[in-house]
Amino acid sequence: DIQMTQSPSSLSASVGDRVTITCRASQTIRGYLNWYQHKPAKAPKLLIYAASTLQSGVPLRFSGSGSGTDFTLTISSLQPEDFATYYCQQSYSIPYTFGQGTKLEIK
Amino acid sequence: EVQVVESGGDLVQPGGSLRLSCAASGFTVSNNYISWVRQAPEKGLEWVSVIYAGGERYYTDSVKGRFTISRDTSKNTVYLQMNSLRAEDTAIYYCAREGIASAGLYYFDNWGQGTQVTVSS
Numbered sequence: 001d002i003q004m005t006q007s008p009s010s011l012s013a014s015v016g017d018r019v020t021i022t023c024r025a026s027q028t029i030r031g032y033l034n035w036y037q038h039k040p041a042k043a044p045k046l047l048i049y050a051a052s053t054l055q056s057g058v059p060l061r062f063s064g065s066g067s068g069t070d071f072t073l074t075i076s077s078l079q080p081e082d083f084a085t086y087y088c089q090q091s092y093s094i095p096y097t098f099g100q101g102t103k104l105e106i107k
Numbered sequence: 108e109v110q111v112v113e114s115g116g117d118l119v120q121p122g123g124s125l126r127l128s129c130a131a132s133g134f135t136v137s138n139n140y141i142s143w144v145r146q147a148p149e150k151g152l153e154w155v156s157v158i159y160a161g162g163e164r165y166y167t168d169s170v171k172g173r174f175t176i177s178r179d180t181s182k183n184t185v186y187l188q189m190n191s192l193r194a195e196d197t198a199i200y201y202c203a204r205e206g207i208a209s210a211g212l213y214y215f216d217n218w219g220q221g222t223q224v225t226v227s228s
Contacts, residue, residue, distance in 0.1 A: 034214040036152075043201065043221065044144075044152065049214035087152055091213045094165045096142070096154040 002026050002090050006099035012107040017078045021102045023071045023088035032092035035064055035073045039084045109133035109217050111202045116222030119192055127187040127222055129202030136178050140205035140213060141185045145198035192226045199223055
């Protein structure tokens with residue numbers, strides 16, 4: 001199975017900050033990497049697919065990059081509604097696997 | 108509007124069975140890949156199972172032989188039959204449709220609100 005490792009596991013930041021979350025795969029997954037935002041008692045929400053393609057309706061402050069084994073999710077200017085847990089996920093091979101999550105909290 | 112709605116979660120004793128349903132609207136389940144993803148208490152997201160448009164089915168190792176994914180095209184619904192349930196199966200279970208980009212890259216583009224499964228005596 002492909003292991004996905006996110007860092008950091010948690011992050012405190014302020015509104016307006018620029019934040020970056022990294023995701024590393026245990027083997028190459030080419031560009032088969034997706035990012036999700038998850039808030040308590042809500043359905044997870046797709047933000048980025050294919051490493052860098054912004055899902056329709058997602059604000060432009062979200063961006064993704066990377067290929068192979070190393071990927072990043074960047075939020076250019078944090079907004080109050082961005083405080084949530086973020087997950088990366090590989091769709092290169094079954095079983096699909098997620099990173100352990102990055103909890104983004106208000107400083 | 109594309110939507111999936113889960114139901115069927117409950118409190119069940121260890122060793123018991125449960126069937127979850129994922130009712131789809133706005134698209135046809137037989138033409139799409141549908142997955143089940145779960146989140147145990149204080150844990151992250153874990154993929155459980157998928158049924159492909161062509162009918163192929165895959166499972167994570169921890170549920171192989173115990174869980175079965177299926178679909179009823181007349182009801183446009185996907186099911187997850189869960190047998191021999193264990194305490195570690197306790198989780199919120201989400202149904203998710205997979206969208207597709209080029210070159211076979213899939214992603215979960217529509218999720219339900221989830222249904223709670225609790226395995227406890």
